[in-house]
Amino acid sequence: MNATDANSAVPPLGRSLLAIALVGIGLVLGWALWHQANAQASLTATVMTELPNSGVTNPVTAVLLNFRAFDTMLELAVLLLVAVTAGMLGERRTAPAGERPAETVSVSPLLLSLTRDLTPVMILVSAYLLWVGAKEPGGAFQAGAVLASAGVLAHFSGRSWRSDHRDTSIRMLLVLGTGAFLISALAMLGVTGTYFDYPVAWAGIWILAIETAATLSIAVMLYVTFCAVMPGGDRP
Amino acid sequence: MSTSLLFSLCGIALFLLGLYVALTTSAMLRRILAINIMGNGVFMLFIASAYQRGEDGVLITDPVPHALVLTGIVVAVSATALALTLVCRLHELSSASHEGPE
Structure with missing residues (x-):
């Protein structure tokens, strides 16, 4: 059970299908982000209005x-x-490691x-x-x-x-x-x-x-x- | 293309790379690292989305995503520590059962 079996969980076909699906998801997310880029969805104003009431x-x-x-x-x-x-x-x-005093370690x-x-x-x-x-x-x-x-x-x-x-x-x-x-x-x-x-x-x-x-x-x-x-x- | 958009896209890329490795690998340590990278991608997206230009062109930061990411980092570190502890214990138990009782 070394690191050599790292890729053994999924067969190659499954892995390439997964990679394609993930690239697709990435494109959709990137597209969504691109269109959201200049949308103002910020809570800054709310926080700044309420800040005097927060105590800090x-x-x-x-x-x-x-x-x-x-x-x-x-x-x-x-x-x-x-x-x-x-x-x-x-x-x-x-617990089963036995009693071993820590003082045996030499400390500079x-x-x-x-x-x-x-x-x-x-x-x-x-x-x-x-x-x-x-x-x-x-x-x-x-x-x-x-x-x-x-x-x-x-x-x-x-x-x-x-x-x-x-x-x-x-x-x-x-x-x-x-x-x-x-x-x-x-x-x-x-x-x-x-x-x-x-x-x-x-x-x-x-x-x-x-x-x-x-x-x-x-x-x-x-x-x-x-x-x-x-x-x-x-x-x- | 603005800087925050670039950071957000990098965040998405990190998330997907982590997801791919987390789904395909069978090595525990690698999977924990991959899930961490996924989480870091999400944090990057959050922090990048917190930076926005106000009407006068000044960069303003939204404190809510910052606070959520701070909480998220602590939770991610805790979950990683727990996972690593469990993996260590699992490794000890499996190596003990391979060697047989002494």
């Missing part, structure tokens, strides 16, 4: 966290699903001092990205990715953070992002009568709170996934 000044963040908050909540749910599945598969894989002192010096900077950058997301490009996912990369660096220098997804505190952090979105949706149902419809005066602080929860949660989800797929000791 970056239109992309306004769309992500306010106008289309449902999408972002489901995005976090997808990440949660991946983290839980990868964690479970990693747990099954490392340079790496250790790099980790020690970089981790606070990364946490700071992450907080900055989270904060600046309201005005400029940035936001929860970027901040969470930087925070998770600090964890990855710590993992490579032999001083792993806790990553066991069976741990209760890790579990709390995993569901924090999706949970914050859900709770805010239900709370807004009580306050304004509609899901994800934040009151204008509170929208900014509310979005910042959700984004903070999402950042922590994204960082933990990425880090748990990373640790689950990392080779567990005896594997090359």
Whole structure:
């Protein structure tokens, strides 16, 4: 079962028919696009009109966290699903691998001092990205990715953070992002009568709170996934 | 031909190339990569369609497709990670069953 059987799924005749059909689809799509090219189907004006009511000044963040908050909540749910599945598969894989202490890996002192010096900077950058997301490009996912990369660096220098997804505190952090979105949706149902419809005066602080929860949660989800797929000791 | 139209056509081409490989190959890794390329074609089309010239000739960007593509990239990366994890597990299981229980 090597890469040599790459084309064995479909006979040559089927493949050439498929190629012709796809070229046909491509021509139809290209033709449709050509005729749509100067049609004005833009939501820019709507977003810009509603932007003062959103609590943030970056239109992309306004769309992500306010106008289309449902999408972002489901995005976090997808990440949660991946983290839980990868964690479970990693747990099954490392279970029979035997006990082997991680200290046998020699870690260069340079790496250790790099980790020690970089981790606070990364946490700071992450907080900055989270904060600046309201005005400029940035936001929860970027901040969470930087925070998770600090964890990855710590993992490579032999001083792993806790990553066991069976741990209760890790579990709390995993569901924090999706949970914050859900709770805010239900709370807004009580306050304004509609899901994800934040009151204008509170929208900014509310979005910042959700984004903070999402950042922590994204960082933990990425880090748990990373640790689950990392080779567990005896594997090359 | 405007730049955004060119990018959109490239997006369609990427989508179709990915679709062709995804339908014809039987190698898991290749299929995952092909589906990623399909997704990237769609993202390219979306981002290109977000750029439009206003009445005064200034380029304006539509934030809604940008936000959707941001969400889409995260979902695509997550789905790829999940697929790769499952393929690794499948590979381990099948190699273990070929070698037989020890």
